[in-house]
Amino acid sequence: MxxxxxxxxxxxxxxxxxxxxxxxxxxxxxxxxxxxxxxxxxxxxxxxxxxxxxxxxxxxxxxxxxxxxxxxxxxxxGLDRRRRFCVVGLGRLGSAYLNDQSFDFGPSGEEEFELAAGFDTNVNRVEILKSPAPLYPAYKMGEVIRRFSIEMALLCVPPEAAQGAAEKLAAAGIRGIVNFAPVVLKLPPDMAVRNVYVADELRELAICIRSIE
Amino acid sequence: MxxxxxxxxxxxxxxxxxxxxxxxxxxxxxxxxxxxxxxxxxxxxxxxxxxxxxxxxxxxxxxxxxxxxxxxxxxxxGLDRRRRFCVVGLGRLGSAYLNDQSFDFGPSGEEEFELAAGFDTNVNRVEILKSPAPLYPAYKMGEVIRRFSIEMALLCVPPEAAQGAAEKLAAAGIRGIVNFAPVVLKLPPDMAVRNVYVADELRELAICIRSIE
Structure with a gap:
């Protein structure tokens, strides 16, 4: 529909x-x-x-x-079934979203989105970080994403690693990415991407401020 | 204009x-x-x-x-002059944005936005965290924001602290807030707010995925 x-x-x-x-x-x-x-x-x-x-x-x-x-x-x-997502890149930003409590926002506590996994190339991080979802080294991305039918990813890696990680996510069958890296991802046309560029938010804010002045 | x-x-x-x-x-x-x-x-x-x-x-x-x-x-x-911003709340998310390199995105390296300060109620955090900008305990917010003419804030505090912190920012003369807490801020009409709700990004993404299917 x-x-x-x-x-x-x-x-x-x-x-x-x-x-x-x-x-x-x-x-x-x-x-x-x-x-x-x-x-x-x-x-x-x-x-x-x-x-x-x-x-x-x-x-x-x-x-x-x-x-x-x-x-x-x-x-x-199409928001009436629960979808699984993962966090890729477990630095400060990624680990913040691992522990974000804002995903449970349906009425009567039903969850629209389920955090199913976290990935990082740094195996130490994967072993040490506290997380409500299981964490895996990045080389297991394809296997884990397919096994748990994970559809979406929050991409929280450094800018220089973003394109490569996005391509691995696409190859693993991820359908959509929320990209926090300040780069423009080049992806197959059937992949959905939402960009969260903090610098652009500041620009929008500056424009709002100016129009209020 | x-x-x-x-x-x-x-x-x-x-x-x-x-x-x-x-x-x-x-x-x-x-x-x-x-x-x-x-x-x-x-x-x-x-x-x-x-x-x-x-x-x-x-x-x-x-x-x-x-x-x-x-x-x-x-x-x-109105983006032709540099504006100062601060980060409020230096947990994982806030400290990620303290060290974000994506703000310098003008041609020939000119910066549109200058990170001028970080604030946290936890004095230990303020003393320990590495940051390119000076960090202050939260009670100094009003004084520092006025002294350095800081116009904008990235609000990275936990949801239950967001409204209170936003009111303090408004009282200190902040003109605009990028709000990362999953709450709707109630603010004076002359304050500009941009909300970054990750759960809403996932929803938008889910809708995009559905429309591609």
């Missing part, structure tokens, strides 16, 4: 889901969503119409009920 | 600047930009027209010359 929903509509549905999650049990009206996001009510209603029955059941004049709409959005966006 | 440029146009100009930076010295045509971004050529030309003289000077049938257009975009977006 997700293929029939446009990129911008997917982004809006994801953001709407976050708003609903933050609302707790209270219904959220399209007027409130409009106020928070700037999207016209008819756009919000149109996005929700993409959800099919799940959407129709929850839209009413009293607003959208989080308990009904969140699962409908998750289903439409 | 930046106030007269719309939010979406600012985002496009920023992305165009990244494309130009990656191009090195080679000119980039609007057709190439269209291919990479999906934006129609006339949108790109219109965005560049916002740059005023700087834009007119660089648009030609041979494409946009990075050496001329990058400074014009920087000026229009």
């Amino acid at each position: 997700v293929n029939s929903i446009s990129g911008p509509a997917r982004e809006r549905l994801l953001r709407l889901m976050r708003i609903l999650e933050k609302s707790g049990e209270a219904p959220v009206t399209s007027a409130q969503v409009e106020q928070m996001t700037g999207w016209p009510s008819h756009t919000i209603r149109k996005d929700i119409s993409f959800l099919g029955d799940g959407g129709h059941a929850v839209g009413s004049s009293n607003g959208y009920a989080p308990a009904a709409l969140i699962p409908a959005i998750k289903k439409a966006l | 930046v106030n007269s440029i719309s939010g979406p146009a600012r985002e496009r100009l920023l992305r165009l600047m990244r494309i130009l930076e990656k191009s090195g010295e080679a000119p980039v045509t609007s057709a190439q930009v269209e291919q990479m971004t999906g934006w129609p050529s006339h949108t790109i030309r219109k965005d560049i027209s916002f740059l005023g003289d700087g834009g007119h000077a660089v648009g030609s049938s041979n494409g946009y010359a990075p050496a001329a257009l990058i400074p014009a975009i920087k000026k229009a977006l």
